[in-house]
Every structure is written in structure tokens, then in C-alpha cells.
Amino acid sequence: MNNRILLVEDDPKLSKFIESELSLEGYEVTVAFNGLDGLTIARDDQPDLVILDWMLPEISGLDVCTRLRKTGVQVPIIMLTAKDEISDRVTGLNSGADDYLTKPFSIEELLARVKARMRRMYPETSDNLQFEDITLNRSSHEVYRAGQKIVLTAKEFDLLEFMLRHPQQVLSRDQILEAVWGYDFMGESNIIEVYIRALRIKLEDNNSKRLLHTVRGVGYVLRNNA
Numbered sequence: 001m002n003n004r005i006l007l008v009e010d011d012p013k014l015s016k017f018i019e020s021e022l023s024l025e026g027y028e029v030t031v032a033f034n035g036l037d038g039l040t041i042a043r044d045d046q047p048d049l050v051i052l053d054w055m056l057p058e059i060s061g062l063d064v065c066t067r068l069r070k071t072g073v074q075v076p077i078i079m080l081t082a083k084d085e086i087s088d089r090v091t092g093l094n095s096g097a098d099d100y101l102t103k104p105f106s107i108e109e110l111l112a113r114v115k116a117r118m119r120r121m122y123p124e125t126s127d128n129l130q131f132e133d134i135t136l137n138r139s140s141h142e143v144y145r146a147g148q149k150i151v152l153t154a155k156e157f158d159l160l161e162f163m164l165r166h167p168q169q170v171l172s173r174d175q176i177l178e179a180v181w182g183y184d185f186m187g188e189s190n191i192i193e194v195y196i197r198a199l200r201i202k203l204e205d206n207n208s209k210r211l212l213h214t215v216r217g218v219g220y221v222l223r224n225n226a
Contacts, residue, residue, distance in 0.1 A: 003118055004028045006047040008038030008064065009080065010056050018051065021107050022114070024175055026165040035059035042068055047075060049117055051110075052097070054081035062095050069096035076117040080105070129164040132211055132224055134203065136164055150202050155180065159195050160203075163212065163222040172219040196220060 005027045009015040012033075019029045030047065032038035036058035042050055050068075054061040065077055079097040099113050127139040133146040141157055143150045152160065162179050163171070173192050181191065200212055213221050 003048040004030070005114070006030050006032065006038065006042055006050045008032045008035065008050065008056060008061065009053045010034060011053075018107070018110070021111065024179055025111060025114075027114075033057070035061060035064045039064045039067055042073060042075070043071065046073060049114060050075055050077045051114070052077055052079050054079055065095040065097050076120075078110070078113055078117065129161065131164055131167045131222055133208075134160075134164070134211065136161055145203060145208055146206075148206065150205070152199070152202065156195060156199050156202070160199060163220070167222050170215050170218050170221045176219065192220075 003026075005022055007015060007018055007022070007029055009018065009031070010033050015031050015033070019031055022029045030041060030045075032041055035056035038050075038052065038056070038061075039059065041047075042064070052061040052064060056064070061079060061081070065079065068075075068077070076098045077096065078099040078101060080101050080103060082103045098117060101110060101113065127137050129136045129138070135144045136142075136157075138161065143152055143157065143160065158180050159176070162176065176192055196212065196214075200210065203212060204210055209224075211222055211224060213223060213225065215221055
């Protein structure tokens, strides 16, 4: 199951950007655009982590944080703010925030802090990713289908791992390219198609059912179409 993140940020462009980057990392993201909605969502459907802007309509992020802690909600909270004075940081942390990131910030730093908080609160208990009869072990770099070992190249493994992290989700070429090959990839334009084809051949050996599907004009999805 994907970790669920509540993002409370009133800037539409920034919230959309953060939501997109978190989704690419495999998180399930809910967005609230004011403090009151954020507080309600966090109480009624408790997420695994909250990213909370300080300055919000309705009630401030500081108030949201304080009220959540008073009602016993103990999820990790990362506070975003333009306030960079030491006294402001102390105030934010004293309200119950676990971490504090000053705007402007790099998305890489935010993602690193999210991952660090998730690891502390929800340590992974397994290195295995599984969908239907496909199992991938991240530590041993071994892949099995229906109990039969499948030998993959390093990049095929990375591609399958990314797909397994997002089962049932249609992934665009750009999402796959960024996650598996990196933002600065300058190789051949049909590289994804080549690797998808190679991965299918290996996964569908012995007449195994197709699980990796093409969604024309959109991208690819790992799902059982039965």
C-alpha cells in the first residue's frame, strides 16, 4: 500500500508541483487549500504524513498543527514557511511540527525529508514488491513469476520496480522516463518502448498472461484486465 500524504498549501501552482513530485515517488496525495479543510481531513482520514504551510486561509498552519497534537493525532508534520527567523522555527517546532522547511526550498530536499520521516515512523518490513504472480525483491535484485525466476538487466529491473510501485495506475512516458532514466536523459526517444517490449517478452515467457499494458496516447499500466 502506498503511503498517504496530506498536503495543505494554498498556492495552486506550488501545491500542484509538490503533488506531482510526490506522486512520482509513489505517494498517494490529498491536497487541501486552507487550514480548516486540512484540519478536517487530517482528523477524519488520518494520513501517514502532513506537509503543512504556515500561512493559510481560514486558520493558520500553526493552529492546524497545535489542534492536531491536542487531539492526539501523532502523524509526522513537515511545516513549510517563508519565516526564517530562529524564533519562528522554535515556535513551529513547539507547536508540534516534526520538521521545518523554509521557502524557497528545493523539491529534492523536501522529498528527502519526507522519506526520512516516513522511514522513522513506518519502517519497511519487507523488500518485496508484488502484483498478481510477479514478485520483485529489491535487496537481492531477483524477480519471480509464478515461482519461476526471471533474469532482468539493471534497467529492466528498475522499470519493473517502478511499475510495481504504481499498480493499476496509468503512467505516462514522461513519468517513466524521469523516474527510471532521470531528468537529464538524452538517449533515443523510443527507449521506453524498447524496454517495455523486452520486459514483456521475459514476463510472458511460458505463455504467462499479459499484465503490462499499453494505454494508447497516454502511457503504460500494470493491471489484470481479466
